Amino acid sequence: MKQAVNKTNARYGEQTQFANLAPATVTKCDSPLPVLIENSGSAAQFAWEEFIYGKIRNPHTRAAYERAIRQFLSHCHALDKQLPTVSPRDVGSYLDQRDYAPATKKLHLSAIRHFFDTLVTRHVVVLNPAHSVRSERLQVVEGKTPEITVPQARRLMWSLNKTHVVELRDRAIIAIMIYTAARVGAVASLRRGDFYDLGDQYCLRFAEKGGKSQEIPVRHDLQKFIFDYLTEGGMEYADKSKPLFRTTIRKTKKLTQNAMTAGDMARMVKRRLRKASLPARLSPHSFRVATITDLLSQGVPLEVVQNLAGHADPRTTRLYDRRQHKVTRNIVERISI
Structure with a gap:
């Protein structure tokens, strides 16, 4: 009898312990479910969580798709529709009513189409x-990102005083984006251990889009820029798991232990562009455009540049090529009207 009571108490203690841990360990979504999903039962709710939180791993894609689907479901709810009664006409009219760019409409249609595929799989519809439903025809021959010219990039680099650790940090960040064609998000994700010596050369290892990892050799001037920053910041022998580029405590010019985000780096670049009296429309992605265009202009094969840029499709690399799509002022001045 005593053993049975002890077992019961032990089980009760485990349950109590689990109950006490549950609020801290279980994470709930802050945003409520769309009304149509909530009204359609458990299968629809499962499909919603499966698609948004299970199938989509990239946080930016997840946010964009969730926003698009919520807008469409709100539109259907206003029409007094239920999920099984949504028709192709509803989807088409929804897109027609939106004053969006063609690329944005394609994104919305893709989100709706993939979400309803999940609803079909879960027998909700x-x-x-x-x-x-077909979207508007969209043919992109050139990306929208403005290119920073070689003289502008040199002017930006020369504008850095290089007198303290913040200047050295910013110079190293900008140089990495120029000399590796890396995305700003990949640069922000760098850890101290991602800059390493292979014996005959130093390399940077980037975590790129799609979970890909890419190792890019570091040229000698870039190697010096990074070491200047590490030496001044006292990070030569820092823990390999620590962020390579760190924030500062306001205007004290003292580094913290916190990593700079992609947003921090984008704001830094805008600040440096402003200080160098360069166009405000330029962005961190402009360096990627300039590097790809510069290499192609020198006759480097497209597949080699594609590999450096980390593109899966050469057509994506061509979008960054600004050699053949420039309309010069000399052309428009020759119009004889």
Whole structure:
């Protein structure tokens, strides 16, 4: 009898312990479910969580798709529609009513189409109403990101005083984006251990989009820029798991232990562009455009540049090529009207 009571108490203690831990360990979504999903039962709710939180791993894609689907479901709710009664006409009219750019409409249609595929799989709806809907034709021959010219990039680098650790940090960040064509997000993700010696050369290891890892050799001037920053910041022998580029305590010019985010780096670049009296429309991605265009202009094969840029498709690399799509002032001055 005593053993049975002890077992019961032990089980009760485990349950109590689990109950006490539950609020701290279980994470709930802050945003409520869309009304149509909530009204459609547990299968629809499961499909929602499966698609938003299970299938989409990239946080930026997840945010964009969730926003698009919520807007469409709100539109359907206003029309007094239920999920099984949504038709291709509803999807098409929704897109027609939106004053969005063609690329944005394509994103919304893609989000709706993939979400309803999940609803079909979970037997919430019979057919996907977005499957037969076509978006506007969109042919992109050149990216929208403005290119920073070689003289402008040199001017920006020369504008850095290089007198303290913040200047050295910013110079190293900008130089990495120029000399590796890395995305600002990949630069922000760098850890101290991602800059290492292979014996005959130093390399940087980037965590790129799609979970890919890329190792890029470091040229000698870039190597010096990084070491100047590490030496001044006392980070030569820092823990390999620590962030390579760190924030500062306001205007004290003292580094913290916190990593700079991609947003921090973008604001830093804007600040440096302003200080160098360069166009405000330029951005961190402008360095990537300039590097790719510069290499292609020198006759480097497209597939080699594609590999450096980390593109899966050469057509993506061509979007960064600004050699053949420039309209010069000399052309428009020759119009004889």
